[in-house]
Amino acid sequence: MLLRQLEYLVALARERHFARAAAACHVSQPSLSAAIRRLEHELDLPIVRRGRRYEGLTPEGEVVLAWAHRILAEGDALRQELSALRDGLTGTLRLGIVPTAVPVASLLTGPFCDRHPHARVALEALSSADIRRGLAEFELDAAMTYLDDDELRQVRRFPLYEERRIVDRDAVDRALRSGQLAGYAGDVWYPQPAPADHPWRTMTHQGMTTHISGSSLSAQARYAAGTREILESWPAGRPIRDEYLIVDGGRLAGTGARSYSVHTR
Numbered sequence: 001m002l003l004r005q006l007e008y009l010v011a012l013a014r015e016r017h018f019a020r021a022a023a024a025c026h027v028s029q030p031s032l033s034a035a036i037r038r039l040e041h042e043l044d045l046p047i048v049r050r051g052r053r054y055e056g057l058t059p060e061g062e063v064v065l066a067w068a069h070r071i072l073a074e075g076d077a078l079r080q081e082l083s084a085l086r087d088g089l090t091g092t093l094r095l096g097i098v099p100t101a102v103p104v105a106s107l108l109t110g111p112f113c114d115r116h117p118h119a120r121v122a123l124e125a126l127s128s129a130d131i132r133r134g135l136a137e138f139e140l141d142a143a144m145t146y147l148d149d150d151e152l153r154q155v156r157r158f159p160l161y162e163e164r165r166i167v168d169r170d171a172v173d174r175a176l177r178s179g180q181l182a183g184y185a186g187d188v189w190y191p192q193p194a195p196a197d198h199p200w201r202t203m204t205h206q207g208m209t210t211h212i213s214g215s216s217l218s219a220q221a222r223y224a225a226g227t228r229e230i231l232e233s234w235p236a237g238r239p240i241r242d243e244y245l246i247v248d249g250g251r252l253a254g255t256g257a258r259s260y261s262v263h264t265r
Contacts, residue, residue, distance in 0.1 A: 001039065001042055001043075003071070003072065003075055005036065006068035007025060007068075007072060008021065008025055008032045008035050008036055009039065009064065009065060009068050010068050010069060010072065010137075011025050011032075012032070012036065012048070013057060013065050016054055016056075017054055036048060039064075043060075045060045046058045046061070047060060047061035048061060049061075069136075070138070072138065088117075088118050089118065089119050090116075090118045090119055091119055092119070092120045092121070093112065093119060093122070093141050094122050094124075094140050094141045094142075095109070095121055095122065095124070095141065095143065096124055096126045096130070096135075096140040096142075096143040096144075096145070097123060097124070097125055097126065097143065097144040097145070098125070098126070098127070098128060098131065098144065098145050098146065099125045100163070102123075104161065105123060105144065107160060108160070109123065126143075128145055128146060131143045131145045132152065135152070135155055144160065147159060169199065169200065170199065172184050172200075172203070173200065176203055176204055182205060183205040229241070230244055241254075242254040243255050246259075246260075
């Protein structure tokens with residue numbers, strides 16, 4: 001059994017297509033297919049369900065895939081440890097992070113880079129589900145995510161900080177309905193996804209702003225420019241550009257009308 005065969009299997013499971021897997025591994029499709037067939041012969045069991053096209057892995061193949069992830073990860077760890085003995089820690093730390101934690105990522109990456117100047121950090125903003133998958137398939141080395149996820153019991157966990165609510169959802173709703181507040185805008189609903197009876201769905205004079213943590217600096221600059229244009233157009237009586245609109249007059253409009261639909265029950 002060769003590590004290259006396991007790499008081909010992992011690529012095939014990820015791409016779910018022989019040609020795309022071969023391209024990702026920089027080999028021809030016949031070479032990849034032959035290597036996986038040799039692996040099946042060596043293990044004396046079917047790994048891939050084949051028809052006119054790739055149809056997934058057999059139950060035995062799923063077991064082999066899980067071991068392939070582990071073996072390849074251990075191989076990477078071996079090379080990095082030997083490299084660290086020679087030159088200090090090198091390579092790339094693959095760090096997944098939930099978007100709300102991006103502003104505090106430097107709590108982790110700063111000390112790491114100071115201690116290991118030859119190493120790099122590849123930070124990717126991901127959902128909690130994508131982080132679980134990335135850790136399970138060894139595509140991530142570490143992550144910053146919520147610890148109340150039962151599916152993360154198999155990994156080592158360390159609390160970094162606690163988040164606290166700064167807005168009482170129901171108090172904001174009452175204040176708007178009573179007129180105590182003239183309006184409200186925020187970028188996070190809790191819980192997410194919000195249930196159908198969430199009070200902010202029908203709350204008056206409120207708008208949800210763009211959640212920009214994890215976006216690039218150029219994207220944040222575009223957000224700022226668009227927001228300024230909207231705020232300057234409204235009091236001047238100028239129409240807001242079509243691409244900025246989601247809802248107008250209680251109906252989907254502009255980009256919103258092209259991107260969303262309304263279903264009634």
